[in-house]
Amino acid sequence: MLSDDxxxxxxxLARIRLDNDAxxxxxxxxxxxxxxxxxxxxxxxxxxESEARKRSxxxxxxxxxxxxxxxxDKVLEQAPDTKNGFFKVPPVIDKD
Amino acid sequence: MNNSSYETVIGLEVHAQxxxxxxxxxxxxPEYGADPNTRICPVCMGLPGALPVLNRESVTMAIMMGLALxxxxxxxxxxxxxxxxxxxxxxxxxxxMYDKPLCKNGFVEIETDNGPRNIRIERIHLEDDAGKMSHxxxxxxxxxxxxCGVPLIEIVSRPDIRTGLExxxxxxxxxxxLRYLGICDGNLEEGSMRCDVNISLRPAGSTExxxxxxxxxxNSFKAIEKGVEFEVERQRRVLEEGGSIEQVTNLWDAxxxxxxxxxxxxxxxxxxxxxxxxxxxxxxxxxxxxxxxDMIPELPLEKERRFREEYMLSNYDSGVLCAEKGIADYFExxxxxxxxxxxxxxxxxxxxxxxxxxxxxxxxxFPVEPEKLAGLIALVEDGIISGSAGQDVFAExxxxxxxxxxxxxxxxxxxxxxxxELENMVDSIIAAHPEEGExxxxxxxxxxxxxxxxxxxxxxxxxxxxxxxxxxxxxxxx
Ligand SMILES: [Zn+2]
Numbered sequence: 001m002l003s004d005d006x007x008x009x010x011x012x013l014a015r016i017r018l019d020n021d022a023x024x025x026x027x028x029x030x031x032x033x034x035x036x037x038x039x040x041x042x043x044x045x046x047x048x049e050s051e052a053r054k055r056s057x058x059x060x061x062x063x064x065x066x067x068x069x070x071x072x073d074k075v076l077e078q079a080p081d082t083k084n085g086f087f088k089v090p091p092v093i094d095k096d
Numbered sequence: 097m098n099n100s101s102y103e104t105v106i107g108l109e110v111h112a113q114x115x116x117x118x119x120x121x122x123x124x125x126p127e128y129g130a131d132p133n134t135r136i137c138p139v140c141m142g143l144p145g146a147l148p149v150l151n152r153e154s155v156t157m158a159i160m161m162g163l164a165l166x167x168x169x170x171x172x173x174x175x176x177x178x179x180x181x182x183x184x185x186x187x188x189x190x191x192x193m194y195d196k197p198l199c200k201n202g203f204v205e206i207e208t209d210n211g212p213r214n215i216r217i218e219r220i221h222l223e224d225d226a227g228k229m230s231h232x233x234x235x236x237x238x239x240x241x242x243x244c245g246v247p248l249i250e251i252v253s254r255p256d257i258r259t260g261l262e263x264x265x266x267x268x269x270x271x272x273x274l275r276y277l278g279i280c281d282g283n284l285e286e287g288s289m290r291c292d293v294n295i296s297l298r299p300a301g302s303t304e305x306x307x308x309x310x311x312x313x314x315n316s317f318k319a320i321e322k323g324v325e326f327e328v329e330r331q332r333r334v335l336e337e338g339g340s341i342e343q344v345t346n347l348w349d350a351x352x353x354x355x356x357x358x359x360x361x362x363x364x365x366x367x368x369x370x371x372x373x374x375x376x377x378x379x380x381x382x383x384x385x386x387x388x389x390d391m392i393p394e395l396p397l398e399k400e401r402r403f404r405e406e407y408m409l410s411n412y413d414s415g416v417l418c419a420e421k422g423i424a425d426y427f428e429x430x431x432x433x434x435x436x437x438x439x440x441x442x443x444x445x446x447x448x449x450x451x452x453x454x455x456x457x458x459x460x461x462f463p464v465e466p467e468k469l470a471g472l473i474a475l476v477e478d479g480i481i482s483g484s485a486g487q488d489v490f491a492e493x494x495x496x497x498x499x500x501x502x503x504x505x506x507x508x509x510x511x512x513x514x515x516x517e518l519e520n521m522v523d524s525i526i527a528a529h530p531e532e533g534e535x536x537x538x539x540x541x542x543x544x545x546x547x548x549x550x551x552x553x554x555x556x557x558x559x560x561x562x563x564x565x566x567x568x569x570x571x572x573x574x
Binding site: 009013015060061062063064065066067068069070072075076081083084085086087088089090091092 | 116117118122123124125131132133134135136137138141149150151152153155179181182183229230231232235236237238239240241366368
């Protein structure tokens with residue numbers, strides 16, 4: 001079972017805030033998912049190669065031909081707030 | 097406690113923007129200084145449904161750097177998602193390489209007081225850049241997404257660096273190599289090359305690493321050297337007072353010359369890396385690597401070595417000439433056509449570099465072509481013009497880009513090396529100064545300089561001074 005601190009950490013990472021009821025509910029659901037994966041991990045896979053990212057063909061690579069930029073007005077239309085061609089967001093200082 | 101009781105351990109992370117035609121995962125054209133938000137598309141904006149396609153050129157450039165730093169190139173590497181929320185990143189994740197980087201285990205050689213030393217490279221990987229924020233204190237922040245998706249290589253060193261000065265030497269080398277390869281313009285102020293520094297102290301002789309702190313936002317070599325010194329001193333004081341180092345990230349504030357704490361470990365991000373599901377693993381075969389190897393020019397260190405051997409130049413001269421590939425190439429053309437390496441080196445290091453600084457231009461657009469400079473040096477060496485006339489001719493060549501011989505003719509600067517003409521001139525000068533001649537003959541030999549000066553004045557600087565001297569000695573008698 002996930003701890004309350006772990007749930008709070010996940011809330012923080014996902015930028016959401018849960019009330020106590022919701023926290024209890026998701027604690028159960030998230031723990032179930034982790035339990036499910038834990039069960040899968042018990043299967044003995046020695047001798048099998050991982051197929052999660054099996055390469056069946058060479059990846060397609062792009063040659064550099066410029067173009068396809070969007071019109072700025074159209075892009076900014078989607079934003080809640082703009083200023084002089086910039087997206088405007090609440091003040092932030094802390095940077096990863 | 098004395099200064100030698102702790103050893104400083106420094107590791108560097110360098111981010112270099114690659115000069116590709118298009119961004120790493122889309123066809124937008126990167127352009128520094130473009131109007132905000134005019135170089136963006138659904139892919140680099142992370143709009144729903146848009147899919148990244150890797151740019152071949154960015155991989156080629158990353159392999160170039162890997163080979164230049166003697167790394168192993170991975171046959172298969174993989175992109176991962178590094179998840180974080182910040183307004184400069186519209187996808188909410190950076191596409192980077194995590195456990196399977198493209199290049200591993202290289203080194204960069206630097207000069208130290210104790211001779212050359214290798215700084216090991218842990219890895220070089222590809223990733224996409226984030227957008228650019230501008231902050232106004234207390235007001236809203238503004239975001240420009242043009243930089244989103246510009247290809248970066250991150251070059252991670254091992255903790256082999258011991259001082260701020262060594263850090264700078266390492267970075268200068270890395271910058272030089274990036275520029276020689278033509279894959280990054282290496283501009284710290286504009287941010288096309290960025291540097292984060294990890295610093296820790298440990299008791300001298302210990303092999304364990306102490307707790308490290310990180311400094312970001314170092315946008316000049318001076319800031320890097322000062323920032324490192326500042327943080328080393330701070331850590332030393334804490335340790336000497338019996339305290340312990342907290343794992344923090346600091347921002348360098350260039351205005352105040354101080355470090356500002358940005359984030360402590362408790363708030364450290366949890367990036368939840370996982371394999372990027374929208375991209376297949378990157379396969380690089382031997383043919384590709386060999387092709388890239390052929391594209392790598394002679395690198396600065398090899399060039400410096402060759403200049404010392406081939407042209408018999410000093411460490412200092414070859415270092416200055418090879419700092420920029422364009423300058424080194426220019427010098428070589430001059431040296432080859434004059435056959436006078438040291439003279440050519442002096443001209444390039446003094447006159448050319450001073451002129452470049454004054455004009456604020458690059459060697460590639462400098463108006464005097466190397467062949468013409470060689471012509472000028474030859475005119476001075478052959479005694480056709482005097483050394484000081486050479487300076488005048490050079491100044492005129494910078495203005496007009498003209499051939500030195502034409503300039504000499506135009507300015508009437510040809511040196512008088514015809515002895516009969518000079519002899520006549522000397523005769524009349526001696527006749528005009530009988531008193532000085534008398535004193536010279538009485539032993540005041542220093543007056544020879546006075547007579548040479550008179551000849552130079554009479555000839556308006558065009559007399560060959562060596563020839564004038566000899567004629568004067570002969571005619572003044574003893
Ligand atoms: Zn784009």
